[in-house]
Amino acid sequence: MTPIVESFVLHFGEMGSRWGFNRTVGQMYALLVVSKDPLTANQLAEELNISRGNVSMGIKELQSWQLICTKHIPGDRKEYYLALGSIWDMAMKVFEERRKREVDPTLSMLRGALLQKSGNDKDAYAQEKLHEIHDLLETVTTWSHELQSMNPDKLNTLMKLGSGVGKVLDFKEKVLKKSS
Amino acid sequence: MTPIVESFVLHFGEMGSRWGFNRTVGQMYALLVVSKDPLTANQLAEELNISRGNVSMGIKELQSWQLICTKHIPGDRKEYYLALGSIWDMAMKVFEERRKREVDPTLSMLRGALLQKSGNDKDAYAQEKLHEIHDLLETVTTWSHELQSMNPDKLNTLMKLGSGVGKVLDFKEKVLKKSS
DNA sequence: CTAAAGTTTCAATATTTTCTGAAAGTTTAA
DNA sequence: TTAAACTTTCAGAAAATATTGAAACTTTAG
Known part of the structure; x- marks a missing residue:
């Protein structure tokens, strides 16, 4: 993460709790919003330094808010995630x-x-x-x-x-x- | 507290956390809103079954939100609290x-x-x-x-x-x- | 069918938030 | 000035929430 992205992600994480989800969910969403390309669950875990399990739960939460969607890349078995819409x-x-x-x-x-x-x-x-x-x-x-x-x-x-x-x-x- | 008031107070307490303050602060505020007469800190503590210290902190919080005001009754040394405005x-x-x-x-x-x-x-x-x-x-x-x-x-x-x-x-x- | 690649679950643990209650502080009547 | 009446503070206990990571589960290529 570049410094600009990092400060946005961290801030959004802190704010997240006020906006109705927890810190890591906020960070995950922030990172997806500013990422042009979709990310895998492992990439999220690595970039944000959180456990793979936590990412899995966060994804479920963001899906329940209908804020992200899944993308598949042909020939790749992983799931890629993307912030939804404008x-x-x-x-x-x-x-x-x-x-x-x-x-x-x-x-x-x-x-x-x-x-x-x-x-x-x-x-x-x-x-x-x-x-x-x-x-x-x-x-x-x-x-x-x-x-x-x-x-x-x-x-x-x-x-x-x-x-x-x-x-x-x-x-x-x-x-x-x-x-x- | 009558059953109607109690269910409102409890609900508002749970909701309170979503609305930006914690459960007891939510309950205190709810109780003040539906009480015609102002209440003392001790009355709040007693009705809500919470400690006197907690009430004191809650009052400070509600004051910082400018949601309650203080009333003095002549000849009485206690402070009475009242939900503010409409x-x-x-x-x-x-x-x-x-x-x-x-x-x-x-x-x-x-x-x-x-x-x-x-x-x-x-x-x-x-x-x-x-x-x-x-x-x-x-x-x-x-x-x-x-x-x-x-x-x-x-x-x-x-x-x-x-x-x-x-x-x-x-x-x-x-x-x-x-x-x- | 098997095993490799990936995802989810959930009990245990760590962290954060809230609450208590005793001690310290303040105000005022006498 | 004193002491009774009341309020605030804050360290520690309790409760609630978030996080980890290992085991269980799912999917698919071969």
Whole structure:
């Protein structure tokens, strides 16, 4: 690994734990992302100085996140691994996967709690709060689903527009009112 | 704790680790959120069955996230704790804090790596990828900053609009073109 | 079918993170 | 100033998580 690649890989490893996977999985993924050519499990183990078994588990994890794919080279029995898709695709995958793991279970727990009859004052207050949290999470999840289903170019336009989107909303209101 | 509150507190504790703090901190926060009246450190320790020292550390953590505040009751020497602001405020705080911890350090690492002269082909390819990641993270951070600076009502309108926002963007284009 | 090349599994070990509780620190009423 | 009431700190214990490596498993060329 060159110094540039190494510092990226190490940083991504540390960050990995915050982003939902462990250090070595983060490092493996980082290395695959910046490698033009696919790598074998043994190459990963060697470059990162980790055990072959650990690489095998890491690969399984990255596959469960659908972040890497396998490539076979004719006449070679080894499996080669490759980061999947564009940076944009990767970001979407991570985002989606985290929503599944962090938000969805909470939403279903909240739905359950809101179905219970509140027995007393304390419960009534608690349920009010749970309701607010539920509604917020639901709005945000629905929204993020919809954003993800948008064409990436349009989404990019939207993001670049930034808070300017407020003006566009006003603008639409105004024009609609005039024409009515 | 009533059963409803307890299941919320336990769930939030487990989830807490995914959301950036540890189990007991998550539980403490959950309990404060659904409690109408402020609680003392001792009450937290007792309700959650954790040590007084752990509560003290948890409080410090929650304060560093600016998620709770202190209240004094006249004639009482104890400190009372209270979840801060509305659910919306809380979500914003958590979101912002996570951005600071998860994204900002990566952005500065990437900026550093992009300043290096790439020595060879491998580095050149790696830097291309780093560049893409950098640009994406920057766009997203800037956008989220701007969304956060918007008036919450407008932001809510925007979210409820969902992917319909694409149509509004088209609409604006069309009207502007006509009038030019 | 056999054995070589490769991959996965998982019990044991190492590392990291969290939690406890006793001691030290702080504040205030008297 | 003192001591009671309360809070914080932090070294060590406990719990959770990650990692290794050897054995078991799988695949395929011959």
